[in-house]
Amino acid sequence: MTDFSFDIVGFDLDGTLVDSSGDLAAAVNAMLASDGRRTLTVPEVVAMTGGGVARLVRLALAATGGATDEAATRLQAVMLASYEANIAVLTRPYPGAVAAIEALRARGVRVAIVTNKLAALSEKLLADLALRDLFDTVIGGDTMGPGKQKPDPAPIQEMVRRMGGGRAAFVGDTMFDVTAAKAAGVPVVVVDFGRESVEGFGADAVIDHFDALIATLEGLGA
Numbered sequence: 001m002t003d004f005s006f007d008i009v010g011f012d013l014d015g016t017l018v019d020s021s022g023d024l025a026a027a028v029n030a031m032l033a034s035d036g037r038r039t040l041t042v043p044e045v046v047a048m049t050g051g052g053v054a055r056l057v058r059l060a061l062a063a064t065g066g067a068t069d070e071a072a073t074r075l076q077a078v079m080l081a082s083y084e085a086n087i088a089v090l091t092r093p094y095p096g097a098v099a100a101i102e103a104l105r106a107r108g109v110r111v112a113i114v115t116n117k118l119a120a121l122s123e124k125l126l127a128d129l130a131l132r133d134l135f136d137t138v139i140g141g142d143t144m145g146p147g148k149q150k151p152d153p154a155p156i157q158e159m160v161r162r163m164g165g166g167r168a169a170f171v172g173d174t175m176f177d178v179t180a181a182k183a184a185g186v187p188v189v190v191v192d193f194g195r196e197s198v199e200g201f202g203a204d205a206v207i208d209h210f211d212a213l214i215a216t217l218e219g220l221g222a
């Protein structure tokens with residue numbers, strides 16, 4: 001037990017801990033260009049992100065001429081190769097994110113990443129940004145097996161199991177995060193960094209800057 005309101009705090013990665021929108025959009029657009037398709041804007045790609053790479057590729061193809069199974073399989077490989085080669089060019093942590101996580105760790109809180117990004121790419125991104133040591137564990141979209149990514153509660157339940165149990169909270173940015181956390185019985189804070197309205201998500205709290213995270217979690221655990 002910590003003297004903080006939670007023993008375990010999990011974070012989503014894309015759109016929550018880091019702004020990865022520029023590098024994701026570049027990889028999606030490299031994929032689309034390779035197939036002779038029009039490219040997408042960064043906000044268009046952001047709106048397609050959060051449900052894993054297969055969904056992102058399908059939505060990007062559907063928006064640019066159509067998504068057959070054959071094209072999705074072939075072009076997902078192109079997207080992933082491009083993304084892996086340029087995963088940390090533009091991607092940076094959101095303001096205050098590192099300080100907030102260090103403050104949690106200083107209180108003895110165990111801190112995890114639960115993302116729908118593939119585990120190997122998540123590990124690479126965190127290592128390239130020198131953030132990996134902030135986290136006790138990293139659970140990716142392929143860690144729990146097919147179909148067992150957020151909004152399924154399995155990866156959040158796995159986080160609690162790996163951390164040895166305790167009072168857990170989750171911090172995310174999309175409905176996938178809120179649905180998964182609620183199904184796992186874990187209070188959820190949503191970050192609203194001005195990209196879309198999150199009021200309808202049904203989160204326990206909304207913050208617009210990481211400076212508010214500690215006090216918000218204290219309020220939820222009180």
Ligand SMILES: O=C(O)COP(=O)(O)O
Nearest residue numbers: 013014050051052115116
């Ligand atoms: O891969 C995605 O779609 C987004 O990943 P996230 O779960 O870290 O937001």
Ligand SMILES: [Mg+2]
Nearest residue numbers: 012014015173
């Ligand atoms: Mg996200």
